[in-house]
Amino acid sequence: MATRAVRGYRTISRDAACLLAGSVPWDLDARALADVYWRSAEVRAGGSNPLPDAVRRWRDEARDRALELWEERLLEPRVSVDLIGAIRPVFREWVDRKKGALSFRLTQVLTGHGCFGRYLCEIVGREETTRCHHCDDERDTAAHTLTACPSWTRQRAALTAAIGPDLSLPALVSAMLSSEQNWRDVEKFAEEVISNKEEAERDRERRALDPLRRRRPRRRVIRNDNLPP
């Protein structure tokens, strides 16, 4: 499954998961396989065996057609709009890339599905508000984490020194594709920042579960007779 291949959260849309993994959606893949099968069957029906070169060419053509259809389908995304919009301009390059693995934390930064207030509140209902636990912002998203949250200034400075000042999703995707070093730099940011956010989330969960810490502090009683006259 593409969702597992990109180590992402299950809530990522199927199209986005396939796109991140660079694997053609199963329906289009099946169609491409069927196309090659029927072309081979046609040659066999004529009494000969298809030549390996011809089969290879049919496979390439079928994959090309599948990618075209997939690209068309991504023109009107209904979910994961930002991510799909960021990858679409470099679609072929992204899908055909030979390197560039997606870690769990890098996937969180690219999809916004992960340790972010907005996701934890609005999508999985694990938190009551969308606020950022690392600053005063009321909406913690991947973009907030990448571009604004003051808690990650050091990591952000390292990243912009490496890939330039634009940390929007399209710029990030294009930087990642342009060199292996850039890919690693973005991944480093994701690993450092998201692991911090995960640790903070675990702390919040521990505090919420711990009955001793949950108990309200006793109010101090001020006794009038102790007050100076």
Ligand SMILES: [Zn+2]
């Ligand atoms: Zn913040």
